[in-house]
Amino acid sequence: MLFIKRYLLPRIVQFLVVIFVGITIVFFIPRLSSSNPVEQVIYQITAQGTFLDPAAIDLIRQSLTEMYGLEGGIFQQYFAFWGRLIKGDFGPSLLNFPVPVMDLIIASLPWTVGLLIITTVIAWIVGNILGALAGYFKNKAWVKTLENIVMIIRPMPYYIFALLLLILFTYLLPIFPSVGGYSVGRQIGFNWVFISDLLMHSFLPAMSLIILGIASNFMTMRLIVSNIVAEDYVIYAKAGGLKERKIAFKYVFRNGLLPQITGLALSLGQIFGGALVTEIVFSYPGIGMLLKGAISSRDYNLIIGIVSLSVIGIAGATLIIDLIYPLFDPRIRYR
């Protein structure tokens, strides 16, 4: 009972408050802009070259305001929004009216989640293992070589690195496709032909994320482990004659992992925001472009839908970490 009262409950309340505040902010911020989705739709229609009589445009404005539910004051809209959201409905996408926001998210999310979960986890595991070894065995020759490679890769802006991979493997050595999620004309199905095609198309986007992710995790973990190695208890363990292997794996690496686990959880939470630059460079499907389009067209409902997922993802990851952290760090207890 004490665990629930003192530890679990406050964190769940905190989780709910973060979501409520986050979604409320996302509701109001786009509405503070001087533009609105009605004007954006009219602008897009007229900018495309279609000639509409100005008198008809005024009528369209009225119709759209009505259809979008943008009549009434902002607080009236706000309460109506929560009424819908409680039922799990973000409403229709305004720029793809009347397609529900959830349909758009569901169509894009699997691409993003599939790509980012795998790449984030691989980059985290490989980066941390290599970083930990490099931090512990810092005088080995292979560590120095690895450090030099990482020092070259790590500072590269992601966009440049992704473009380099693109040029290298689709133009100079054209063995991977440069665009898309799968080949034109390929039948979607749970079979090897389709899966291998999917893997071929996701290889470059994935590699761009994995390599830079490994470099980032490597640097952090190496630094953490280098510091731990200099701690008194490690020196004491060595002086006490404990086996090097035991010191490394049981005391050093395990302690080093603690901040990295938090980092992993937050990275996984951020997945719902998408990987915009990856999607642009490799013309890869995902939720990043959907969010970009929603923001530029002031699609209030779609913005709220995607950002809410992101808020829930990050808040949820933080909550989970809070709850399971005592398992990794015996020093943290609910008492």
Add this chain to the structure above:
Amino acid sequence: MKKKSAILFSLLLMGVMIFSQLANIPRSETLIVDVPNGRATTPANFNIFKLVSNRPDRGLHQLMLEPLWMIDYMNGGVINALAAEEPIYNEDFTQMTLKLRKGCYWSDGVEITADDIVYGIEITMKTPGLKYNEQLNLYLDKMYKTDDYTVVFELKEPNSRFHSNFLDRWGAWRPFPKHIFESVEDPVNFDYNPPISSGPYILKDFDQGGYWTLWERREDWERTPTGMLFGEPKPKYVLYYAYQEETNKVISQSNHQLDITEVTLEGFRAIIKRDPYARGYRLEFPWISNNIDPVMSGLNFNNEKYPYNIKDVRWALTLAIDIVDYMGIAFDGTTVMGVLHVPPTPYYQKVYYGSMEDWLKNLTLDIEVNGQPFKPYDPSATLRAAQYARERGYEVPNDIDQLKEMFGPGWWKYAPDVAEQLLTRNGFKRDKNGKWLLPDGNPWKINIVTTPVATHPQHRNALAAAQQWRNFGIEVSVNSSESYSDAYHLGNFDVCTSWPATEPWGGHPDLYRVFETLHSDYYRPLGEYVSVGGAAYGRWTDPRMDKIIEEMRELDWSSQRNLELGMKGLKILIEELPSLPTFSGPKPTSYDEYYWTNYPLAENPYGGPLISWPNFKYILPFLEQTGRK
């Protein structure tokens, strides 16, 4: 052993063919076209009849649909597509009769008849949320068919341009199949998938991610207007692919995986360097199609804001521009200059620029230079632009007619001395550093608002204008934010780079659509959203223009009087200069001739080469396969 393995590995890599995007689709029979405006967010939805829909340029309006009429922006005129002939009006324009082309069929084998038109328009008028609902309700009283191929429209009031609702110029009310829609409960919430085509192609497949849409030629292509008018479209498949990233376009075309793509001038040059089969609209400088797209770019002054509400100031800013230098900054001199509020396409050069040349040459400003009234027009700007190109090392012809087509017929003189006089007489003065001060002694600062897309002609106009005016001694800032369109609509700018006038038809002399947005009925004060774009952002109105617009409404759009009124309106716009046309919107497009040839390019401009325009279907019967596999 290691060496052998390395050689084997290298050979293996060399043996790997360039990765093709196509699975089970023969590349040699497929035309791959870029979607310049990006991917579809709802790829499974093909209902472009609703008001808020995906953009139609992934093949929907280029291949899937036929309109009643199509504007021919390339050669001028109107193409009768599903309509058999031009619209027939009664004397007072209260009735329009549509004659349908016989023998046209939907792709599922049902004939396209007057029933489709009557039903489609009725359902459009009844359903808010369908495109043209408001427009048709404004004008149309009733409609009925007199036989299977004739529809009569009774209008609420005289309207000589009612047919323009059905005239496709990147959008129109296009017929949809009655037998499909009549079983649909909510046509706005209907995804029209699989779509039924009136055009020569049917949907074969599409990407769940929204990047590509694959179309297959109809077996009964001869039962479509495209087939009847132009013959069999040659590519069996047309693939529309949204490449988005410029590097990707360059790579894909260099690998012959993209036949036609719209890129930046820089991207175009990168392709040409790498792909010996790639070419632009022209074989020589300026290579790109720089005067095909019927759009005029330029600058919009805020006519409601001091000092841009003063005509002398607007003219002074114009005369402070050296157009050749300006075009050099914007697009390395590859654009076509023009002074009128219509673009200098070959068609409009013939119809307006040629006819108004004498008037332009004799136009004077209310200011004297050397005791003579100042004539601002400079037909020699064409020759200066040609000289600029020669100095850059490019070969250009000497023939003046060719030069006019390539660089434009002329522009305003570069006359900073006259600009100085115009400003001085309005109380402006220079400080000790030569910077211009407003009459109240404060520094003159111009804020140019533009799109953040650095490759867009609007953005390039902003950079060029800023440079020119800084050279003249004015402090200029360029504000390119994502909220630029809000600033345009609300009038939060000194100068903005929206199109200086609504785009004209492109293939017809009628300028009603260019002028109408300037009618004082649609004026909105600063801070209020304007309903329409173009010069209306500048909040300029003029009773003389109102009269012209009102008279045009009553006239046959092809009448001589309508043409005269068009010229009269253009003259007012020039004299008052509420907005400043500079150059036509260039469209750097690269055509790869590895698999397909005979595109409609400068040597043989038989049709519209722009990939996102609905006219694209009409060039497909003329393409030729190279035979490469």
